[in-house]
Amino acid sequence: MSSIEDIAGLLEPAFPAHLYVHVPFCRMKCSYCDFYSVPIGNKDQIDVVLRGIDAELRQWGALRLPGVVETLYVGGGTPTVIGPGALQVVDSVRNGMPLRAGADITVEANPDSVTGELMYVFAMGGVTRVSLGVQSFDEKVIGVLGRVHTPEEAVSAAETIVAAGMDLSVDLMCGIPGQSLESWRETLDAAIGTGAAHVSVYPLTLEEGTPLEVAVSTGLVEPVDPDAAADMMMLAEDVLAAAGIERYEVANYARPGHESLHNLAYWTGDHYIGIGPAAHGMVDAATARSAGLAEALAEDTVRVRFGNAPDIDEWLFGGRRTVEQLTAAEAMREDVMLGLRLVRGVDATAVAAAGLDATLEDLARLELVERVGEGGPHARWRTTAKGWLLGNEVFGRVWSPDE
Ligand code: SF4
Structure with missing residues (x-):
């Protein structure tokens, strides 16, 4: 020590x-x-x-x-x-x-x-x-x-x-x-x-x-x-x-x-643990390894989402969980997608770091998102009133910008 x-x-x-x-x-x-x-x-x-x-x-x-x-x-x-x-x-x-x-x-x-x-x-x-x-x-x-x-x-x-x-x-x-x-x-x-x-x-x-x-x-x-x-x-x-x-x-x-x-x-990328049948959780890769959430995690995994077996008996007897592994790029995209669910939006630096500037500029041309706080220390992207009504379009494009 x-x-x-x-x-x-x-x-x-x-x-x-x-x-x-x-x-x-x-x-x-x-x-x-x-x-x-x-x-x-x-x-x-x-x-x-x-x-x-x-x-x-x-x-x-x-x-x-x-x-x-x-x-x-x-x-x-x-x-x-x-x-x-x-x-x-x-x-x-x-x-x-x-x-x-x-x-x-x-x-x-x-x-x-x-x-x-x-x-x-x-x-x-x-x-x-x-x-x-x-x-x-x-x-x-x-x-x-x-x-x-x-x-x-x-x-x-x-x-x-x-x-x-x-x-x-x-x-x-x-x-x-x-x-x-x-x-x-x-x-x-x-x-x-x-x-x-x-x-x-x-x-x-x-x-x-x-x-x-x-x-x-x-x-x-x-x-x-x-x-x-x-x-x-x-x-x-x-x-x-x-x-x-x-x-x-x-x-x-x-x-x-x-x-x-x-x-x-859930919307700001914090860890959460799901307990009970069909419950879901999200942890970082180190925690997932310590908890034995998956037999093997890929080297580039930084975040793990898991879901407990969706059945009481299966869950009680240690039935398999679903495990989804996210790379750093995917985790950053996910943080932007979740941040756009919030009225306050998401920091423009997080959008840039996730490589999503062009995607959000496209969405801005469709008036689904807007950039605010320009020139100040905290420029942000946030969803517009029209974007709230077409949330699946906004969140889907951020998660899969190339589709
Ligand atoms: S069945 Fe139960 S969990 Fe489903 S909506 Fe009704 S009260 Fe809620």
């Missing part, structure tokens, strides 16, 4: 990190959903999964990886359908890894499984934010989505979360068959009325093989005109901004100081 820094190196884990834990249970499957989840089973099945999550956390903790956990996101699935078991996940993290005091801890919830008692337990257990899956406050639209809650339950759940002293984030969805602009406006107003500090707005994606996609592709349900969906996205920005809830990412809005630190980590 040659220096104080060496000793400190042993005491301090390598770098700050972020954890996502996937709780794979739902009350029933929504008509549009292709996330991995199974119908909630008996207590034994839940216990087996919680023990598997605990074991996976301890494996990472024993390796002193990934480092001090700054944010924890317990998602799914619907973590709240397992009741206080969702908090058991938070306790497993505390026992298995260094979790920074006052860390940002988010748990996903659905309105039908929020109770005052459970929210009190969450708040006492250190949960700082509950992300409530509402999607719509219009009963007819909720029916199209095949969700099990009512608008009244959503309002009541939101009030319960706020009363327990936690930050409330509301998830909304637009571009749903049968959803009018008026219905969407009422949903936005209702979301603002809940006191939410954070709102996520996603346009519906018809995932292949889901009941809603099948209903649309067979003509049983009329799809939404893409222009109408774009109008809804633009209305969301205007209505939420007027209420002081500003867009900070393509699909996310927050009151100042209430942005999701966990999600920001």
Whole structure:
């Protein structure tokens, strides 16, 4: 041991990190959903999964990886359908890894499984934010989505979360068959009325093989005109901004100081570890080697993305992960692509270092991105209002500039 820094190196884990834990249970499957989840089973099945999550956390903790956990996101699935078991996940993290005091801890919830008692337990257990899956406050639209809650339950759940002293984030969805602009406006107003500090707005994606996609592709349900969906996205920005809830990412809005630190980590190239079936993570090559994420990594790999087996049994019995290796050039392109999801955009020097100046200049000619802060110390590229509506075009061109 040659220096104080060496000793400190042993005491301090390598770098700050972020954890996502996937709780794979739902009350029933929504008509549009292709996330991995199974119908909630008996207590034994839940216990087996919680023990598997605990074991996976301890494996990472024993390796002193990934480092001090700054944010924890317990998602799914619907973590709240397992009741206080969702908090058991938070306790497993505390026992298995260094979790920074006052860390940002988010748990996903659905309105039908929020109770005052459970929210009190969450708040006492250190949960700082509950992300409530509402999607719509219009009963007819909720029916199209095949969700099990009512608008009244959503309002009541939101009030319960706020009363327990936690930050409330509301998830909304637009571009749903049968959803009018008026219905969407009422949903936005209702979301603002809940006191939410954070709102996520996603346009519906018809995932292949889901009941809603099948209903649309067979003509049983009329799809939404893409222009109408774009109008809804633009209305969301205007209505939420007027209420002081500003867009900070393509699909996310927050009151100042209430942005999701966990999600920001995804968009700024920080490491994150996925725990549980179907969970994903991203680490540097050295961490991936230490954790044995792949039998062999190519010499030029600097970043590794991995996905756990998307099935409870396979995951429990150590089923193979998917592993994607990125070179330095790919990692830089990815950072630019993710940075363009943010309203603040991405530093022009990072764009130049990634060799993407010409690509962004092309996109600027199409008015999809713009360069701002010229002449100052922090020239940046950022996505325009038109670019937000054509996000796939922007992000696709940055990821594959030669196609
Ligand atoms: S509650 Fe969420 S994860 Fe569960 S089926 Fe519905 S959309 Fe999917």
